[in-house]
Amino acid sequence: MNQIYVDRRKKVMDCLGDGEMLVLYSGMPVPMSMDECYPFEANRHFYYLTGLRRENMALLLSKTGDEPREILYIEPAIPKMERWTGKRVTREEAIRISGMSSVQFIGALEDMISRICAREFPKAVWMDTHVEDGKALPMYNVVKAKEFLGKYPGVQVRDLHPVVSRIRMIKDAEEIACFREAIRMTNKGLERVMDRLHPGMMEYQVQADFEYEIRNQGSEHTSFPTIVGSGKNGCSLHYESNDAEIGDGNLVLLDLGARYKGYCADISRTYPANGTYTEAQRAYYEIVLEANRAVEASAKPGMTIKQLTELCKDVLAEGLIRLGKIKGKEEIGNYFMHGVSHFIGLDTHDVYDALNCPLEPGMIISNEPGLYIDDEAIGIRIEDDLLITENGCENLSREIEKDPDHIERIMAGRKRA
Numbered sequence: 422m423n424q425i426y427v428d429r430r431k432k433v434m435d436c437l438g439d440g441e442m443l444v445l446y447s448g449m450p451v452p453m454s455m456d457e458c459y460p461f462e463a464n465r466h467f468y469y470l471t472g473l474r475r476e477n478m479a480l481l482l483s484k485t486g487d488e489p490r491e492i493l494y495i496e497p498a499i500p501k502m503e504r505w506t507g508k509r510v511t512r513e514e515a516i517r518i519s520g521m522s523s524v525q526f527i528g529a530l531e532d533m534i535s536r537i538c539a540r541e542f543p544k545a546v547w548m549d550t551h552v553e554d555g556k557a558l559p560m561y562n563v564v565k566a567k568e569f570l571g572k573y574p575g576v577q578v579r580d581l582h583p584v585v586s587r588i589r590m591i592k593d594a595e596e597i598a599c600f601r602e603a604i605r606m607t608n609k610g611l612e613r614v615m616d617r618l619h620p621g622m623m624e625y626q627v628q629a630d631f632e633y634e635i636r637n638q639g640s641e642h643t644s645f646p647t648i649v650g651s652g653k654n655g656c657s658l659h660y661e662s663n664d665a666e667i668g669d670g671n672l673v674l675l676d677l678g679a680r681y682k683g684y685c686a687d688i689s690r691t692y693p694a695n696g697t698y699t700e701a702q703r704a705y706y707e708i709v710l711e712a713n714r715a716v717e718a719s720a721k722p723g724m725t726i727k728q729l730t731e732l733c734k735d736v737l738a739e740g741l742i743r744l745g746k747i748k749g750k751e752e753i754g755n756y757f758m759h760g761v762s763h764f765i766g767l768d769t770h771d772v773y774d775a776l777n778c779p780l781e782p783g784m785i786i787s788n789e790p791g792l793y794i795d796d797e798a799i800g801i802r803i804e805d806d807l808l809i810t811e812n813g814c815e816n817l818s819r820e821i822e823k824d825p826d827h828i829e830r831i832m833a834g835r836k837r838a
């Protein structure tokens with residue numbers, strides 16, 4: 422089990438030049454109010470490389486000395502504190518999980534860094550300095566990188582984010598297995614939703630049905646805030662207030678996912694609240710489904726996400742032209758305004774080094790065409806998760822029902838209907 426982390430670190434080590442080192446922190450809790458903190462999330466590069474998700478840890482890799490070094494720093498276990506904070510990871514556990522033989526306490530890290538800087542003159546230090554959103558508070562690794570620059574102004578700091586991201590783009594067998602499990606749980610959640618959905622329910626009750634079931638299945642969390650948009654709310658792309666009553670004749674757009682060992686399923690399905698699609702809803706649904714199937718049929722190594730989005734727009738536009746809703750492809754942007762795909766992994770919108778690179782075997786991407794018809798209060802999205810293979814792709818969520826006839830049959834066969 423820990424061999425995967427050994428292999429992943431070796432890939433990163435191979436990217437380090439001679440005389441370079443890497444320091445990556447797991448992070449610290451972010452205070453919310455009084456003695457409360459936001460739920461802790463370890464730096465995902467750190468988790469990817471160590472298998473550990475606790476606060477106040479660090480990974481040091483170096484090629485600055487005679488031998489390459491690999492040291493994990495953890496918090497010491499203080500029994501008196503553990504009564505309050507819960508058990509910390511012990512050295513033995515850290516060794517077993519990460520597969521690292523050298524594990525020290527975090528208090529020793531600063532000394533080690535200053536020793537390396539003073540005696541081994543590193544040519545560069547790789548740290549996670551990636552900033553996605555300049556308005557948000559800086560992440561812990563960015564804070565530590567600033568601190569480092571202040572202390573060692575002569576040492577160049579380089580961003581490890583694109584390097585580790587490039588490695589994370591290709592999923593290994595362990596990651597694919599986690600995905601299958603996250604998607605299986607998501608399917609269970611959606612089965613419960615189909616079983617119980619009816620007009621008059623509140624959107625948050627549908628959310629509760631989904632989240633009850635995935636937690637019951639062992640999912641640690643949702644992949645992202647669950648979206649349940651009925652009627653016109655389905656047209657709002659990241660709707661998450663989920664506080665409207667579901668009307669008879671509404672479509673209900675669900676965009677959701679179970680998270681398992683950090684891996685984020687990202688699935689969308691659109692169900693008729695009363696169990697039957699109207700003629701108009703059905704016509705639009707068939708177009709979205711056609712686009713979803715066309716993307717799945719074309720996704721393969723060498724294609725780019727941009728090409729898949731173009732293909733998706735072609736199919737959607739042809740459908741709307743057939744229905745007389747639009748006259749030409751240039752109008753499709755009024756009804757479909759996002760890309761059809763993004764990378765998925767430890768992040769729902771996963772890391773990449775180049776967004777529009779050719780797809781490669783082992784990448785996992787979403788396939789999420791949609792149509793958002795404001796004037797008819799119809800929002801439809803059908804989203805699957807695709808694993809790129811040698812010759813094409815495997816739809817990891819193929820078991821999650823999306824055929825409209827089957828959905829109607831399932832909903833008609835319920836005891837409560």
Ligand SMILES: [Mn+2]
Pocket residue numbers: 687763787789804
């Ligand atoms: Mn998505």
